[in-house]
Structures are given as C-alpha cells and as structure tokens.
Amino acid sequence: MSDTLLTRFLRYVQIDTQSDETSKTCPSTPGQLLLLEMLKRELGAMDAGDVKMTKHGYVMASIPATTRKSDVPTIAFFAHVDTSPDCSGKGVKPIVHRNYDGGALKFADNPRLVLDPATSPELSAAKGKDLVTASGTTLLGSDDKAGVAVVMTLAEELLQNTKLKHGLVRICFTPDEEIGRGVEKLDLEMLGAEAAYTLDGGSPGEISWETFSADAAEVTINGLSTHPMEARAKGMVNAAYLAGKLLAALPRERYAPETTGGREGFIHPTRVDGRVEQAVVKFILRDFELAGLAEKRRILQGVCRGLQASEPRAAIRCRIRKQYRNMAYWLRKDMRPVALAREAFAAVGLKPYDQLVRGGTDGSRLTEMGLPTPNLFCGEHNAHGLLEWVAVQDMELAVTACTKLVELWKHESKPRSL
Numbered sequence: 263m264s265d266t267l268l269t270r271f272l273r274y275v276q277i278d279t280q281s282d283e284t285s286k287t288c289p290s291t292p293g294q295l296l297l298l299e300m301l302k303r304e305l306g307a308m309d310a311g312d313v314k315m316t317k318h319g320y321v322m323a324s325i326p327a328t329t330r331k332s333d334v335p336t337i338a339f340f341a342h343v344d345t346s347p348d349c350s351g352k353g354v355k356p357i358v359h360r361n362y363d364g365g366a367l368k369f370a371d372n373p374r375l376v377l378d379p380a381t382s383p384e385l386s387a388a389k390g391k392d393l394v395t396a397s398g399t400t401l402l403g404s405d406d407k408a409g410v411a412v413v414m415t416l417a418e419e420l421l422q423n424t425k426l427k428h429g430l431v432r433i434c435f436t437p438d439e440e441i442g443r444g445v446e447k448l449d450l451e452m453l454g455a456e457a458a459y460t461l462d463g464g465s466p467g468e469i470s471w472e473t474f475s476a477d478a479a480e481v482t483i484n485g486l487s488t489h490p491m492e493a494r495a496k497g498m499v500n501a502a503y504l505a506g507k508l509l510a511a512l513p514r515e516r517y518a519p520e521t522t523g524g525r526e527g528f529i530h531p532t533r534v535d536g537r538v539e540q541a542v543v544k545f546i547l548r549d550f551e552l553a554g555l556a557e558k559r560r561i562l563q564g565v566c567r568g569l570q571a572s573e574p575r576a577a578i579r580c581r582i583r584k585q586y587r588n589m590a591y592w593l594r595k596d597m598r599p600v601a602l603a604r605e606a607f608a609a610v611g612l613k614p615y616d617q618l619v620r621g622g623t624d625g626s627r628l629t630e631m632g633l634p635t636p637n638l639f640c641g642e643h644n645a646h647g648l649l650e651w652v653a654v655q656d657m658e659l660a661v662t663a664c665t666k667l668v669e670l671w672k673h674e675s676k677p678r679s680l
C-alpha cells in the first residue's frame with residue numbers, strides 16, 4: 263500500500279494550493295482547481311461512480327454498496343485541498359526520511375531550522391517510521407493532503423476489494439477550508455450522506471467531535487480628525503489612540519488564546535486598522551459552551567461601553583456575528599458516528615482518544631447543517647509552518663481504520679422516512 267499512498271501524497275503536495283482570504287472566487291485560488299481536477303481524473307481512472315466536479319470546484323464520487331442490505335446509511339469522507347495562507351506553499355520540495363532514527367532532523371534549504379523531538383514530542387512515537395517533511399522554506403501541506411491521499415487510497419482499496427461488504431460510500435474534496443469557506447457552496451443534497459468524517463487530524467487514534475463555538479466581532483471607533491497644530495483648539499478625537507485603550511482594557515490575563523488552554527475560551531483581537539478619523543478592531547470570540555461565548559460577548563460589549571463613556575465625542579460601535587457552533591451539541595443526540603469510529607480504531611489495534619479542537623473544522627458547520635461529521639486522524643503534525651511533518655505509516659493506519667469503519671456501518675440502519 264505504502265508506495266501508492268506515498269506517491270500520491272508527494273504528487274499532491276507539489277501543487278501550490280494555498281487559499282486566499284481576499285479572493286472572491288470559489289475556489290479562492292487557481293492552484294486548488296488544478297489539484298481538484300487531478301483528483302477528479304484519478305477517481306475516474308479508478309472507476310469510481312458518479313465522479314463529478316461542481317461549478318464551485320467540489321469533487322464528489324461514489325463507491326457503490328457491496329451489501330444487499332438496503333437501509334445501510336450512506337457515509338461520506340471529506341478532505342480539503344487548500345493549504346494555509348499563513349505559510350508559503352509554493353514550490354514545496356517534499357523530503358522522505360526513511361526509517362526515522364528518533365533524533366533531530368535538518369532541512370536542506372534552511373540550515374538554521376531543526377525539527378527536534380524536544381519541541382515536537384509527537385516525534386518520539388515516529389521512530390522507525392518513514393517521515394515526510396518539506397525542505398525548510400515552505401510548509402509541507404500534509405494539512406490536509408495527508409487526508410486527501412488517505413481518502414483517495416481508501417477509495418481505491420474499497421473499489422478493488424469487492425469482497426468487503428459495505429453500504430454506499432461518498433467521497434468529497436473541498437476547497438478553502440483554511441479560510442473558513444470549506445462548505446459554503448456545498449450541496450448536501452447532491453452529496454446525499456447520513457453521516458460523514460473529515461480526515462484532517464493528528465496522531466493515530468485521534469477522534470475530534472467537540473470544537474469551539476465561534477463568533478466574530480468588529481469594533482468601529484469613529485474619532486475626529488483635525489490638523490495636529492490646532493488639535494487642542496478644534497477638539498481632535500484620535501480613534502487610533504482609543505483602539506489602543508480598548509485593547510489595553512481587555513482582561514488579557516484570563517481571556518487570550520496565549521493565556522488559556524483546555525476548555526477555556528478567549529477574546530482574540532486578530533486585526534487593527536487605525537487612523538485619527540477611524541479605527542477598526544477585529545476580534546474572534548471562542549468558547550466550547552454557549553454560556554461561555556455569551557460571557558465573552560458581554561465582556562467585549564462592556565469594554566466598548568466603558569470606552570464610549572470615557573470619550574463621549576467618539577462614536578463606538580461593536581458588531582458581533584455568529585460563525586460556527588460546537589458539533590458536540592448535535593453529536594451528543596446520536597453518538598453513532600463517534601462510537602463506530604472508536605470501535606473501528608480499536609478493531610485495528612489503535613487506542614482511540616478524544617481530542618478537543620480549540621478551533622473549528624468543516625465538520626462544525628456540516629454537523630450544524632444536518633450532516634454529523636467528526637474529524638479523524640490522518641497523521642498531520644506542526645501544521646501551517648515550516649516544521650510540518652507526517653509519517654507514511656500513520657496515513658496507512660488511517661486507511662486501514664477507515665476501511666474497518668466503512669464495514670462497521672453496514673450493521674446500522676437509516677432512520678425510516680415518514
């Protein structure tokens with residue numbers, strides 16, 4: 263299996279698929295379309311059914327059912343083709359380190375960079391495996407091309423192994439996950455699945471079914487601009503200065519991403535644009551619980567009110583909008599997608615474990631839209647940076663575990679329609 267999977271992975275990471283938040287198109291960048299078209303061709307070549315690319319670039323395909331039981335739920339596997347805008351994905355030169363010796367790894371194109379088990383402790387479990395890194399000037403893109411390679415290999419194996427009994431399986435590759443638009447233009451009816459999994463996680467055994475609930479806030483401060491020489495006489499109100507006061511007034515010690523962990527949420531300023539006339543501060547608010555998220559909204563609104571009271575001549579407006587919600591609110595009502603993943607992992611010798619996601623996944627939105635979608639491991643580590651790495655054997659384990667998972671679903675039944 264390994265060479266097919268590895269060859270695939272190496273082929274996919276060499277296509278620059280960085281997404282771009284400022285783009286208005288879908289996919290946001292043409293490189294993503296190149297990879298999506300490649301996947302469509304490869305799915306066609308392996309004789310997958312219903313291979314289709316939608317006008318927004320989503321690639322879907324079917325692996326026909328092999329069981330005669332008619333009410334088996336249809337399950338789907340997702341992976342996203344884009345890489346993070348935070349780190350260059352252009353000209354990725356993947357390097358395979360066979361039989362990793364457990365020590366520090368150097369990078370051919372960046373002598374100062376070291377991948378060290380002291381700062382990347384997950385490496386200790388990778389001794390003896392075959393690792394892939396980039397060459398030191400780009401990210402690798404295993405987030406989420408490890409997932410793409412796993413799903414493609416899974417599709418091929420299921421198509422070839424007709425003895426394995428399972429229901430209809432759907433495959434879906436999506437663009438623009440990293441800029442939060444991964445499922446915006448997805449037609450769930452066309453996909454036609456009852457449950458799904460994103461393959462976009464870390465170490466073998468990892469299952470994520472709890473994510474943050476998320477709001478975004480934008481605070482606009484309108485000041486009054488004058489020439490500095492008559493600022494006192496004409497009553498200048500400096501919005502840039504007020505933006506600084508706003509940030510300083512936030513309870514950073516207990517409510518920032520850099521001071522919190524585990525189940526704690528935060529208020530995080532992501533961008534400040536400011537002049538005398540106007541300043542705009544953007545925030546993301548995060549918490550696992552809705553009550554905690556409401557508290558973060560109250561704190562930010564309170565700080566804005568306080569700032570307004572301290573400078574009545576300014577006009578301060580705080581606008582908050584919903585982003586996504588913790589998928590656990592829905593999954594707790596029907597834990598089968600999680601329970602079956604745990605059972606499949608255990609059946610292939612892995613120790614299943616839950617990993618809280620201090621962020622969102624495409625599955626957060628999908629689950630809220632009615633398609634329960636936990637996230638499963640595919641071997642990604644140190645994503646969005648130069649030190650990204652993946653072990654080939656971990657990707658293989660994901661294929662084996664998902665094959666088992668597909669098989670386990672055949673014992674389940676679709677809810678009877680009314």
Ligand SMILES: [Zn+2]
Nearest residue numbers: 405406439462
């Ligand atoms: Zn990802």
